[in-house]
Amino acid sequence: MxxxxxxxxxxxxxxxxxxxxxxxxxxxxxxxxxxxxxxxxxxxxxxxxxxxxxxxxESPAEAIIYTVQPGDTLYSIAQAHGTYVNNLIIFNYLTNPNLIYPGQQLVVTASLQG
The missing domain is CATH 3.10.350.10 (LysM domain)
Structure with a gap:
């Protein structure tokens, strides 16, 4: 389970x-x-x-929902939104942070230290 x-x-x-x-x-x-x-x-x-x-x-109040585009990485998404890769991993419960795909939706937080 x-x-x-x-x-x-x-x-x-x-x-x-x-x-x-x-x-x-x-x-x-x-x-x-x-x-x-x-x-x-x-x-x-x-x-x-x-x-x-x-x-x-719960998501942080200032979080946005971002749709992954072709060529995106967690690093590029974090950079574009002024946040940390670790926040993306934590708030999206990603078991494999190397595996994201176009069309996937992610909670993107502000630069809270994660």
Missing amino acids: MRQPTAPLGSFHYTVEVGDTLYGIARKFNTTISNIRVFNHIPNPNIIYVGQILVIP
């Missing part, structure tokens, strides 16, 4: 409501679908149900 990661800023519970999608929930709480899936072991992001209680990892 996979161990749930620890959210650096903590987490909270959210109960799925009628009309909710993971995309909408991620946007509402300034996080990514991937992060929600990691904390809830959701195999299919299209299947959530009303009444389901999700653990939502």
Whole structure:
């Protein structure tokens, strides 16, 4: 069984409501679908149900959601946004920091020392 990661800023519970999608929930709480899936072991992001209680990892208030572009690296993303590679790893729960892909969404924090 996979161990749930620890959210650096903590987490909270959210109960799925009628009309909710993971995309909408991620946007509402300034996080990514991937992060929600990691904390809830959701195999299919299209299947959530009303009444389901999700653990939502907190993102820093000033964080942005960045979509990885072809040729991006964690280093180039960190440089472009004035943050640290370690923050990208920590706030995106990346198990392999060398493996990011175009279209992937990442929580990008300010330059908090990570």
